[in-house]
Amino acid sequence: MKKKNNLVVIALLVLLVGCSDSIDIRQPGRLDAENAFSTVTDLQLGLLGVYDQWDLTPEISLSANFCDEVSIGFDSGGQGLALYDFVLNAASDAARDFWVRNYRVNNRATLLIEAAANITPEANEQNQFNSILSQAHAIRAYANLELLTYFSPDPTNDNAPGTPVIDFIPGLDITPSRNTTGELWDYINSDLNLASTLSTEQSNTTFISRDAITAIRARAAITRGDYDTGATLASQLLASYPLANTTQYQLMFLDADNTEVILKLERTQNDNYDGQVNTGSVATGGGWAGSVFAFVDATITGGPYFEMDRSLFNALDPNDIRYTVNVAPTSIINPNYNTDPDPVNTDVIVIQKYQGSEGQPLMNDLKVFRSSEMLLILAEARAAQNNLTAAASLIDQLRDARFGSDQPTPSYGSQAEAFGAILDERRIELCFEGHRYKDLKRLGVSGNREISRDLTDCNNQSGACTLSANDYRFTLPIPIIEINANPGIGTEQNPGY
Structure with a gap:
């Protein structure tokens, strides 16, 4: 059953989370944790507010627009052209969104954790209390794993610069420096250890459970290069979450089957994500995942401003269910597209991975972890x-x-050769789910893979066709919004920016 918004949660969010500063600082007059939360019920509502901050559409947008998942659609109004041309700097939406959004999630979870220290649950509330804390620590770990993945030049090197560890609600005068990647890993693992210890539920597709915590650990392990741990954790999950068959796979992306879903973010009508994203921007503002690619719906008449990159399409087999899920049947497939004088209008491959559910086009649940990712790990x-x-x-x-x-x-x-083949399979299996940028950063050099767009597609735009996986732009820059508020961190900017 879909979760419906709760007006109390929204009111609580308005009270607690209004802040425009990049690390979400404590402002004078702001309602403190001990006053905002006085019961376990308050904490539960606050936890829903933390979940409400969690979104994957920026990852989907960055991986698709910057990498080699999309081409500029025939219905484009100019959305996303700079990022498609590999323009990425401290003023880019990507830098700002990934920094601000993940620190916001970190802050909300920390506020909840601080508040819980002032509450003594009744005996019959202890399991609920522990579960709330477990989920808050896990979500905070996930947000900081995102910060590490995108902003550390080398997540496998503990001495590389990471991002500031903010494990408290900061004041107005804070000007943090970058912690090392190793220190950030310690913060993440501490949260995951607490989350695992406190968790009260083995599995749950829509709220963090022990299985979801294991999935975070597995992804973190390969990000750090700890393949022995990653293998152990992934194997544990594969024993409980079988791969979907072809029917189940298709239904999964219609939100009608959860066979291989370990965790997803539910999206439903009238929630805070029910609407169009900021089209063509990594700073999506939240909204329907399908609107990252189209204006109206996932058909050729639905305003596809991004289409599937031809090199990705060429890797799909019509007998593979992933072709059916990702390629809209209204697409125009021109076998001679590369010699056609007008391929923009004669070869139109519409993306339909997010065709919609509940009768709302382009709105689908966002899959955070699936068993197929564990198999690929x-x-x-x-x-x-x-x-x-x-x-x-x-x-x-x-x-x-x-x-x-x-x-x-x-x-x-x-x-x-094996790493390259695994990247090729990940490109197909996880396309339009926000993985490609991270995958190429982690494994592209080892697997001899890079951003490789179809020449007809990219030459029709600007000629930005390839980008090596060791390019500096596979690490995001510290955003200018942070540097303006904290000039010292500007001296610690990532290489190349």
């Missing part, structure tokens, strides 16, 4: 351990599920 770990046969077997398992029939088992002659 395990395959990457096996390749890193030089068990290329096991890596190939896992990719074969995924492809068998997506085709609904036995497929040829691949064979890899080297780690680089």
